[in-house]
Amino acid sequence: MTDLWPLVEPLLARIERPARYIDSEFGVRRDPDAPYRAALLYPDTYELGMANQALAILYDLLNSAEGVAAERVYVPWKDMSAAMRAAGVPLFTLESVAPVRECDLLGITLPYELTYTNICEALDLAGLPLYATARGEDDPLVIAGGPCAFNPEPVADFFDAILIGEGEEAALDIVAVHRRAKADGLTRAAMLDALATVPGVYVPSLYEPATVDGPARPRPGSTAPAIVEKRVVSDLGAFRTPPCPIVPFMDVVHDRANVEVLRGCTRGCRFCQAGMVYRPVRERDADAIVRDALGQLRCTGQEELSLTSLSTTDHSQIEEVLRRLTAALRGRAVSIGLPSLRVDTFGISMARLVGEGKKGGLTFAPEAGTQRLRDVVNKNVSEDDLLDTARAAFGEGWRRLKLYFMIGLPTETDDDVRGIGELVVRVLEVARETVPPAQRGGIKIGVSVSTFVPKAHTPFQWEGQLTLEQVRERQRVLRECVPRKGVDLHWHDAEVSFLEGGLARGGRELARVIERVWRSGGMFDAWTEEFSLPRWLDAFAAEGIDPVALASSPRDPAAPLPWDHISSGVSRAYLVKERARAFAGETTPDCSFENCTACGVCPGLGVDIVLGGASRG
Amino acid sequence: MADTTFRLRVTYGKTGRLRFLAHLEVLHACERSVRRAGLEYAVTQGFSPRMKVAFGPALPVGTEGRAESYDLWLTRFVHPATALEALRGASPERLTPVGASYISEREPSLAAAKTLARYEVVVEGPDMGPDRLAEALDGVVARGSLELVHKGKDKVYDLELCLPEGTQATGEIGRAVAHFTVRMGPWGSLRPEALVSEALRSSGLTGAVTYVTRIGLRSEEESS
Numbered sequence A: 001m002t003d004l005w006p007l008v009e010p011l012l013a014r015i016e017r018p019a020r021y022i023d024s025e026f027g028v029r030r031d032p033d034a035p036y037r038a039a040l041l042y043p044d045t046y047e048l049g050m051a052n053q054a055l056a057i058l059y060d061l062l063n064s065a066e067g068v069a070a071e072r073v074y075v076p077w078k079d080m081s082a083a084m085r086a087a088g089v090p091l092f093t094l095e096s097v098a099p100v101r102e103c104d105l106l107g108i109t110l111p112y113e114l115t116y117t118n119i120c121e122a123l124d125l126a127g128l129p130l131y132a133t134a135r136g137e138d139d140p141l142v143i144a145g146g147p148c149a150f151n152p153e154p155v156a157d158f159f160d161a162i163l164i165g166e167g168e169e170a171a172l173d174i175v176a177v178h179r180r181a182k183a184d185g186l187t188r189a190a191m192l193d194a195l196a197t198v199p200g201v202y203v204p205s206l207y208e209p210a211t212v213d214g215p216a217r218p219r220p221g222s223t224a225p226a227i228v229e230k231r232v233v234s235d236l237g238a239f240r241t242p243p244c245p246i247v248p249f250m251d252v253v254h255d256r257a258n259v260e261v262l263r264g265c266t267r268g269c270r271f272c273q274a275g276m277v278y279r280p281v282r283e284r285d286a287d288a289i290v291r292d293a294l295g296q297l298r299c300t301g302q303e304e305l306s307l308t309s310l311s312t313t314d315h316s317q318i319e320e321v322l323r324r325l326t327a328a329l330r331g332r333a334v335s336i337g338l339p340s341l342r343v344d345t346f347g348i349s350m351a352r353l354v355g356e357g358k359k360g361g362l363t364f365a366p367e368a369g370t371q372r373l374r375d376v377v378n379k380n381v382s383e384d385d386l387l388d389t390a391r392a393a394f395g396e397g398w399r400r401l402k403l404y405f406m407i408g409l410p411t412e413t414d415d416d417v418r419g420i421g422e423l424v425v426r427v428l429e430v431a432r433e434t435v436p437p438a439q440r441g442g443i444k445i446g447v448s449v450s451t452f453v454p455k456a457h458t459p460f461q462w463e464g465q466l467t468l469e470q471v472r473e474r475q476r477v478l479r480e481c482v483p484r485k486g487v488d489l490h491w492h493d494a495e496v497s498f499l500e501g502g503l504a505r506g507g508r509e510l511a512r513v514i515e516r517v518w519r520s521g522g523m524f525d526a527w528t529e530e531f532s533l534p535r536w537l538d539a540f541a542a543e544g545i546d547p548v549a550l551a552s553s554p555r556d557p558a559a560p561l562p563w564d565h566i567s568s569g570v571s572r573a574y575l576v577k578e579r580a581r582a583f584a585g586e587t588t589p590d591c592s593f594e595n596c597t598a599c600g601v602c603p604g605l606g607v608d609i610v611l612g613g614a615s616r617g
Numbered sequence B: 001m002a003d004t005t006f007r008l009r010v011t012y013g014k015t016g017r018l019r020f021l022a023h024l025e026v027l028h029a030c031e032r033s034v035r036r037a038g039l040e041y042a043v044t045q046g047f048s049p050r051m052k053v054a055f056g057p058a059l060p061v062g063t064e065g066r067a068e069s070y071d072l073w074l075t076r077f078v079h080p081a082t083a084l085e086a087l088r089g090a091s092p093e094r095l096t097p098v099g100a101s102y103i104s105e106r107e108p109s110l111a112a113a114k115t116l117a118r119y120e121v122v123v124e125g126p127d128m129g130p131d132r133l134a135e136a137l138d139g140v141v142a143r144g145s146l147e148l149v150h151k152g153k154d155k156v157y158d159l160e161l162c163l164p165e166g167t168q169a170t171g172e173i174g175r176a177v178a179h180f181t182v183r184m185g186p187w188g189s190l191r192p193e194a195l196v197s198e199a200l201r202s203s204g205l206t207g208a209v210t211y212v213t214r215i216g217l218r219s220e221e222e223s224s
Helices: A005-012 A053-063 A078-087 A113-126 A165-184 A189-196 A273-277 A286-300 A320-330 A350-353 A371-376 A383-395 A414-434 A437-442 A470-479 A494-504 A509-517 A535-540 A545-554 A572-585 A601-607 B016-020 B024-035 B079-090 B130-142 B191-203
Strands: A038-042 A068-074 A105-109 A142-147 A161-165 A257-260 A304-308 A336-339 A362-367 A399-406 A442-453 A487-491 B006-014 B054-055 B063-074 B097-102 B118-122 B145-150 B152-156 B169-172 B175-183 B208-218
Touching: A005 A078, A005 B016, A038 A053, A038 A165, A038 A336, A053 A068, A053 A105, A053 A165, A053 A257, A053 A535, A068 B208, A105 A113, A105 A165, A113 A494, A113 A509, A161 A165, A165 A189, A189 A362, A257 A286, A257 B054, A286 A304, A286 A320, A286 B024, A304 A320, A320 A336, A320 A350, A362 A383, A371 A414, A383 A399, A383 A414, A383 B118, A399 A414, A414 A442, A414 A470, A442 A470, A442 A494, A470 A487, A470 A494, A487 B208, A494 A509, A494 A535, A494 A545, A509 A535, A535 A545, B006 B024, B006 B079, B024 B063, B079 B097, B118 B191, B130 B169, B130 B175, B130 B191, B175 B191, B191 B208
Parallel strands: A038 A068, A038 A105, A105 A142, A142 A161, A257 A304, A304 A336, A362 A399, A399 A442, A442 A487, B063 B208
Antiparallel strands: B006 B063, B006 B097, B054 B063, B118 B175, B118 B208, B145 B152, B169 B175
16 A cells, blocks of 8 residues: 655645644554455544544444454545645545555445535545546445435435445445455456345446436346345344544544444434434443443543433433443543433433533423424424423533424424424523522523424425525524523524435435536535535536425425435335324324334334343344 | 642653644643543542643644653552553553653642753755754844744744753754754743744745754753
């Protein structure tokens, strides 16, 4: 492998945050002699990518596999990429400072639609053709995965293959097939045919492209499956939490030890794509969680621990886990955080356990301001739940609460929007009743309001998104009804949400739009100061695509969708039924605690809900 | 904080590509090394308890350090060699501790005590040589003061005060090395690459600073 460090080093004195590019962190894995080399890329900067748990899991997994070395790649910031281009330095892996194009495999995670232009930047900087069909026999296999892979079509043309679902088993299968293909001297085309036989792998070139009018279909003569089913790990306990993840030098987001306590969520919130595509719920058992958490803290030296999942307080053993961890960590100035708190499972006992150490803020997501709308989205949280939770939190010493809401949910009216303000007023009242008078000045309620974006594989995937004008009007209503004193009100940029909506539900035709935006200088769109809607609108217009229609037009539930060839395991019939229940204001219970709701995942994929480390059977 | 604490002074290097770390990044990394080493460290009191550790003068981004230090308060006595071994095993490769010894609580802080910093600055260029570099440096020193702009602020340095041991140059044609000691004080810290760059500029020499290393820190009382 070529060592580019002598060319990279002189660039570092001239750019900001050189720590992004220098590797050498504690926990780095290196195997210079490994015959198979994988580059794992997060399509944004180092400080965002280091927080990605999926890549941390794959890094540990692949580096532990015989004959495989996995190295990290992040998208260089603009100053560095300009310096690299001027000096003729291609995109490199951090560990070996080797050109990405010399690797066997380039794996790119798809965490968020607004990182898509960075994919073009990374491929170009690596010296690889943007489009998969233009790649040569010696180019690395370029493969995607992650949450946005559930509608991969907007970026499908950039990838040789796309993994749908979980990577623990599939990544090793893919590497094995690829290594065998290379050893057998297969052509790239034959290798892609072989990859298409790996469950969960979608090879876009073997399909007629999906468009906004319908899914991708296998080309005539292809043996690729008509439907690609997601990969799911039935026994999470069979895969270890990374025991010693890399400890960054520079400030990165979520800079802490992370232990995944469970995967999946069956609360059934109807807007939530993660809740649909990561089913079923699979908990790690308490012993494993405590062992892995203490082990990771010991190995990394981190001062903060996060117990991660979609809904951590839903874990059937969470109180036991917290009790054991707080006892073990007492007096060590290490705090424990629970990033995803359910309003209805955070009571006084939980508040006491979480609050033993350093108290940061607590975040809850009521999502809607009225019970009617919460029932429509199946949030299954009452106002009493929220007020009791607030009382518990303020009573145990917290002074800052953050509440997440959404506007633009199906059937929403101005009364529902005003309901957000009324709910915040009642939370403030509870805070003032509970907190001693001398401390009331410290009460702060953060209200963060995002715009609903319909996502693939959810009961609301057919709904139209609010137009920009509609969003701004509802934000105006919100501004008038949310109190100012003691409240910080923020909302997500309406333009960003609008674009997210268009990219989330588009077809293969969007690849040219993404390319145009990148060529006109668009990158790091997820960064507020870098985002430019006019650039995107120009690109859509040049390609003859109406983004407003794409994002805001409702779709016929009977009509095909661009992602119908991708299966999350949840049946279309279930999504249609849930949509109907939403409009009737009927709620659906959580099948992890109550009866099966027949979504199709468990019988269809041969998996089961796992609670406390044991299959529910 | 525990009633009895033990003040351990740890000396470490910041070398190779890690010279590009900022001071705060180094601080954070050292704290984590302490945790990984399993040393029983004291914790500050208050709303947000933190490890009780104090660092020496900041080392700028791009500057290597051979003998930087921090003071760590332990709640349990550990033999310095044992502590050093534990820290070495828990540290990133190029941020490795090289020494550890206990010092008295009465000793002043590192920031207050270690006011003299010894530097080597490598200058490369086709016509660069130690004699020319020495002459260029003498020319700047002879001016008596140096005005520099740093982060938008004007600073004037008294060179007799800031360079108590004068300047020297060694090396060969094509690669010369400047050596000098900088005194730090309420006026700040004269950046070594700024001094050498000014020497090159004012003498019309072609060459560029390619490497800066802080060899060590000492107090006014310690001999060089």
